[in-house]
Amino acid sequence: MSKVIIRECKNYELETLIEKINGSVEMLGGWDKFVQPQDNVLLKVNLIGPKPSDSAAVTHSEFVRAMIRILKGRNCNVWIGDSSGGAIAGIAPTAQGFKVAGYERVAEEEGALIKNFDREGVVAVRPESQCEETMYIAKPMFDADVVINLPKLKTHSAQIFSGAVKNVFGCIPGLRKAKYHKMAPDPINFGQIICDIHKATKINLHIMDGILAMQGEGPTAGSLYQANKILISEDPLALDAVAAKMVGMDVEDVPILETAQKRKLGEGRLKSTILIGDYEQVPRLGNFKLPKCFRGAKKRNSKALVKVIDFFDTHPRINPSKCKKCNMCVESCPVQAIDKDTKLIDYDTCIECMCCHELCMFKAVELENSNKVAGLISGFFRK
Numbered sequence: 001m002s003k004v005i006i007r008e009c010k011n012y013e014l015e016t017l018i019e020k021i022n023g024s025v026e027m028l029g030g031w032d033k034f035v036q037p038q039d040n041v042l043l044k045v046n047l048i049g050p051k052p053s054d055s056a057a058v059t060h061s062e063f064v065r066a067m068i069r070i071l072k073g074r075n076c077n078v079w080i081g082d083s084s085g086g087a088i089a090g091i092a093p094t095a096q097g098f099k100v101a102g103y104e105r106v107a108e109e110e111g112a113l114i115k116n117f118d119r120e121g122v123v124a125v126r127p128e129s130q131c132e133e134t135m136y137i138a139k140p141m142f143d144a145d146v147v148i149n150l151p152k153l154k155t156h157s158a159q160i161f162s163g164a165v166k167n168v169f170g171c172i173p174g175l176r177k178a179k180y181h182k183m184a185p186d187p188i189n190f191g192q193i194i195c196d197i198h199k200a201t202k203i204n205l206h207i208m209d210g211i212l213a214m215q216g217e218g219p220t221a222g223s224l225y226q227a228n229k230i231l232i233s234e235d236p237l238a239l240d241a242v243a244a245k246m247v248g249m250d251v252e253d254v255p256i257l258e259t260a261q262k263r264k265l266g267e268g269r270l271k272s273t274i275l276i277g278d279y280e281q282v283p284r285l286g287n288f289k290l291p292k293c294f295r296g297a298k299k300r301n302s303k304a305l306v307k308v309i310d311f312f313d314t315h316p317r318i319n320p321s322k323c324k325k326c327n328m329c330v331e332s333c334p335v336q337a338i339d340k341d342t343k344l345i346d347y348d349t350c351i352e353c354m355c356c357h358e359l360c361m362f363k364a365v366e367l368e369n370s371n372k373v374a375g376l377i378s379g380f381f382r383k
């Protein structure tokens with residue numbers, strides 16, 4: 001049976017974080033089980049893009065600081081690594097992300113090293129699902145003695161939920177991520193890629209920053225939710241199953257998690273998971289807003305409604321009054337569906353991966369639920 005620890009934690013006060021995390025790891029057998037002195041320990045953060053820590057889009061920098069303090073206290077060498085999504089002027093904005101999220105400052109102050117996955121080289125692996133012949137994964141994932149995943153509790157406008165399982169997508173460096181979005185626009189197939197990354201790497205521990213969470217149209221354009229939780233597990237799927245339940249979803253509602261369950265990435269059944277820490281039952285986060293695509297997914301699960309739901313769709317649409325013309329969406333779109341000059345989307349080309357929505361730093365890419373009749377009428381005006 002997998003164990004998931006849930007701790008109540010109301011803020012990012014350093015001593016409190018250290019005490020809660022240390023106490024939780026103790027419940028899993030203690031730090032000695034996971035790290036040894038002189039180990040190179042990689043903290044795989046969630047650095048989706050150049051977003052500040054208080055935006056809830058990235059793992060909070062003080063959470064990362066607490067982890068560095070703990071590990072340095074055990075004489076480990078600590079690395080902070082990730083690769084952001086998207087592109088500006090053909091370059092992934094990871095370096096900028098490390099600055100804006102506050103990781104660069106924290107690394108300097110605490111004596112950790114930044115590992116920008118776009119610049120550290122790759123290791124070629126053969127993916128288990130054979131979605132393609134070779135997959136290239138950031139080298140620090142293999143160079144480190146120990147990898148600790150630090151996901152953020154967030155909803156996701158395309159994948160419904162973003163937690164410990166999905167957080168490995170940043171192990172694919174730079175713009176290659178867009179290739180996978182193009183190759184697997186369907187969330188179930190995308191889940192196969194995510195599972196391939198997990199199966200090719202070894203992540204020893206998963207510690208979720210669920211203190212300031214993101215609800216609604218995450219992973220960057222949602223709103224803040226003070227969830228006050230830290231979740232810890234050796235099993236990423238069990239952790240996500242508990243986190244998803246907290247916000248009102250089941251594993252079957254989230255295609256990536258459903259795929260992870262089928263691929264036996266971990267334990268997705270709550271009845272086979274032991275909860276310890278501050279709760280014996282999964283706590284529910286009241287009035288937590290789920291993404292629009294979640295409602296669609298729920299309806300799709302009903303065969304009787306499948307024909308009706310086929311008529312409905314969620315589209316991205318660029319709001320010209322909010323757009324700053326930075327071109328992040330244009331350069332990140334895996335199928336070049338966004339016109340550089342007009343910022344209009346060609347809906348015949350768009351694969352609805354929602355990368356543009358995910359990556360726009362100005363919340364200018366909005367999602368609209370519309371039926372195809374309305375779409376036909378308004379399509380003329382949108383194009």
Ligand code: SF4
Pocket residue numbers: 318322323324325326327328329330343359360361362363364365
């Ligand atoms: S929609 Fe957002 S990402 Fe695209 S150009 Fe405008 S501001 Fe930039």
Ligand code: SF4
Pocket residue numbers: 316332333334335336337338345349350351352353354355356357
């Ligand atoms: S325009 Fe469509 S295909 Fe392009 S990034 Fe946005 S959602 Fe994805």
